[in-house]
Amino acid sequence: MLESYVDKTGRLGRFSCPLCLGDTLIPKGGVARFQTNFYVKADKLRSTYMPNVRCDVCERHDVADSRCLECDQNMCPNCCKTHLKMTASRDHHLIGLFVRDSTPNLRHRVLTRIYCDKHPGDELTFYCRKCDMTICLRCKVTSHENHVSDDLQEVARVTREHLNTKLEGAKLHLPLFHEQLNDANRYEENMVQTKDRLVKTINQRATKLHDKVDKLAATLIHDVDSEYNVETARIDSHRKKITQASKALAGQIHAANQAVMYGADAEIARNKDLLVQQMENITTTAERLQLPKLTLELSPSITLEGKIEESFGSLSTRRPPAVDIKIQEMAVFQVDDTFKVVSSICPVGDGEAWVTSGWKTGNTFIQCLRDQRQILRSHGNIDFSIIATLGQHPRGIALTEDNELLVCTGQSLAFQDYKDGHKNKVLRYSVDGRMTGEFGDEDQWKFMYPLRIAVNMTGDICIADCQRRCVTIHRRDGTLKAKYTGAETSGLKNSFEPRGLACDSRGFIFVTDNANDAIHLLDHSGKFIRLILTSNDEVYGPYATAIDSKGFLWVGARDATVKVFKVTYI
Structure with missing residues (x-):
């Protein structure tokens, strides 16, 4: 079960623990190399405990007071002692079935003997304060002779008391989480x-x-x-x-x-x-x-x-400051040993993405073909068929939730060749190749060179116009809603040069700034939040970007380099 869970959720050698939700490293050799969590098994056994069970080992069938978690056998006190002395079973884990303290409640504790690595036949029974480690009797009288040591059981007792105090303090935070959850539910209802x-x-x-x-x-x-x-x-x-x-x-x-x-x-x-x-x-x-x-x-x-x-009338919004975002580099690799720029990235799931690098004819697979002015459809591999042939050079491409293709087009092959009078725009196509509309050449807003396009979770259309040096946000019908020019950002060394852009499941917009070695983070309305990545993060000449289904940020830059970042909302 765990192996199936890790196969489905694991990524880049790590996965989220289903119990504590912590980020966990997958050991070499895979899931089989994990140590068995006997605490889970003991907790399950405690919930199904039946009193007056008999020993499964001895012929007298005395009342059992423990159960071996490896052998799945109930044992009386004598059999327990014998079991833990045998070489084959001396490191097994036994759980007490009815150990009583001063209260009438039953207490269960996993009992196991842990042996010294230096003296394999000796059990760890002492704790060295100076070395902060558990030791056996032979270690105590030899290498730790002049060190202060305590009885291991006493150290464990004091530690348990300390941890129980911490646990009780931690439990006090559970109502806070419940209240925060209730507050989120109330906020949703509101x-x-x-x-x-x-x-x-x-x-x-x-x-x-x-x-x-x-x-x-x-x-x-x-x-x-x-x-x-x-x-x-x-x-x-x-x-x-x-x-x-x-x-x-x-x-x-x-x-x-x-x-x-x-x-x-x-x-x-x-x-x-x-x-x-x-x-x-x-x-x-x-x-x-x-x-x-x-x-x-x-x-x-x-x-x-x-x-x-x-x-x-108009709609006014008052939103509190954006949540903080933590970003962590997870992987870096090169798709080629050249100086070609990574021009586009398309995640396909399971930690994989299609990447285009360079501009030579025949090297482009996932993008629409610029030279042939065509849009292609993949058939699950690198086998493609032509959807449509265009009158202009196609650049960025996106698919709406209504299965409508949006294609950035330019009269010139490269944005550097843009001339006044060029009518560059965004074309609308059905998935079967029928042109259904266009926008961006109206009096309300004229594109100079729309390079990349993405559809946000709001349905708005986000476009990076590299020649106009701005990002525009359009409604579904193509009318202009907002624009971002980078002027709102302090500390930019050079003029804003948007190249790639991507939207995540929360509506945030990530924009690559090729001239400033930075990734700009905008909210869904186009308002600047902060520079989420800069040259301090060793991001140089970012061009392409994408967000995969699990929220990982892919950034393609010059030198055919791709970096993958984990984005966490705090």
């Missing part, structure tokens, strides 16, 4: 209530805002309808006037036409001024009936992209 309350408040405010907008819209629509009704009535009236004027004009034209065609010369000459005046009146009437037109437009007081957030 967070659930806070979340529900805020969601309810936001929905209520949204409903009120919707109602207000609907009411305002209804008022404006009513005003538009009113203006429309007034204008349509005016149009109908004007139309009638035009119709009447048109009929009158037609009659006048007909009469004038008859007079011109059939009138006598004398009548034409005598009435010429009257006929001319009638023609002019007709023209004037037509010009006077032109319809004045209303101009009706909506004049927004604010743009929809602008101050609607101010009208709705």
Whole structure:
């Protein structure tokens, strides 16, 4: 059972003890080399103790007062003495079954004889104060003759009393842990209530805002309808006037036409001024009936992209200082004997990771291929198939919890070749290779050269833009949420140069700073916490980084070097 547990949880020659949760070194030879923990076996035996058991060894079957944990046999006092004198069983462990003290409670103690390494036939029975070690009688009268020594049983008794006092003091801390656990549970319940309350408040405010907008819209629509009704009535009236004027004009034209065609010369000459005046009146009437037109437009007081957030409200957060983080180097190795930089790391579990080093065509396996502008899918080994072919050079790649591929792309193969006017962005792909969207080329935010990308546990998208020298955090839809430029960090020797980045299960963001030989630690909102690794930790030129499923931090640097760190939250 222990071997299976260590196989599943062990890492880098160590594992977490299932009893005390302490970090434990696996001995050479594996789990089989561990000493048997007889205390666990004794504790189990005590819980199943039955009184008046008989000796399993002697023929008299006297009442047993001990049990051998190696032999699994109950023994009477005489058999116990004989058992511990025999060469084959002298180092066995016996537990007392009903040793009584002044209280009515039963006491159980594992009894074993430990022999001197220098004198294998002699039992350790004394304790040398000067040498701080247990010794046998022969050692006492020879090499420790002039040293002060005490009876081992008395030393053990005093030590037990001291340890019991310490244990009682330690037990006093258990209620504190229980209270802290209860406090964590209460905090979680409070967070659930806070979340529900805020969601309810936001929905209520949204409903009120919707109602207000609907009411305002209804008022404006009513005003538009009113203006429309007034204008349509005016149009109908004007139309009638035009119709009447048109009929009158037609009659006048007909009469004038008859007079011109059939009138006598004398009548034409005598009435010429009257006929001319009638023609002019007709023209004037037509010009006077032109319809004045209303101009009706909506004049927004604010743009929809602008101050609607101010009208709705914003979410404020007050978080206590970040927990302290302890980081410990666990392993360091080189993936190649060259000066190539480790460009990317992808943990695959069981303490293993795929690592890319260098930039030569054909050496890249886990990344999307930059030269061929392709995204590849692994089939469990180094056998790959093409998912999609891109129009730009793919760089970083990440997979969302919705199985959407996010790919950083650039018009130039290297970020050093970036030019003004390049439209570098992040593309969205389905796992079957269909492009579903893009972002990063809008007026709200334009990438210069997005190099690496990671998806945080919040669903936010984190991107290292090495040319703009910043890390940006985007919402799921790609809109900009926050950015980190390194200016918040004091003590940087050079300008911030983000390369790789990774997010852990708590939402922390780890960013490699190639120019300053450092790893920046940010919270999930992009706020700087501290430099978690620097050149003092012998981290030089960090480029790639990753967090595996067990929380270990992998850092790839120049000289094809990879370091693995254990991250502990205190």
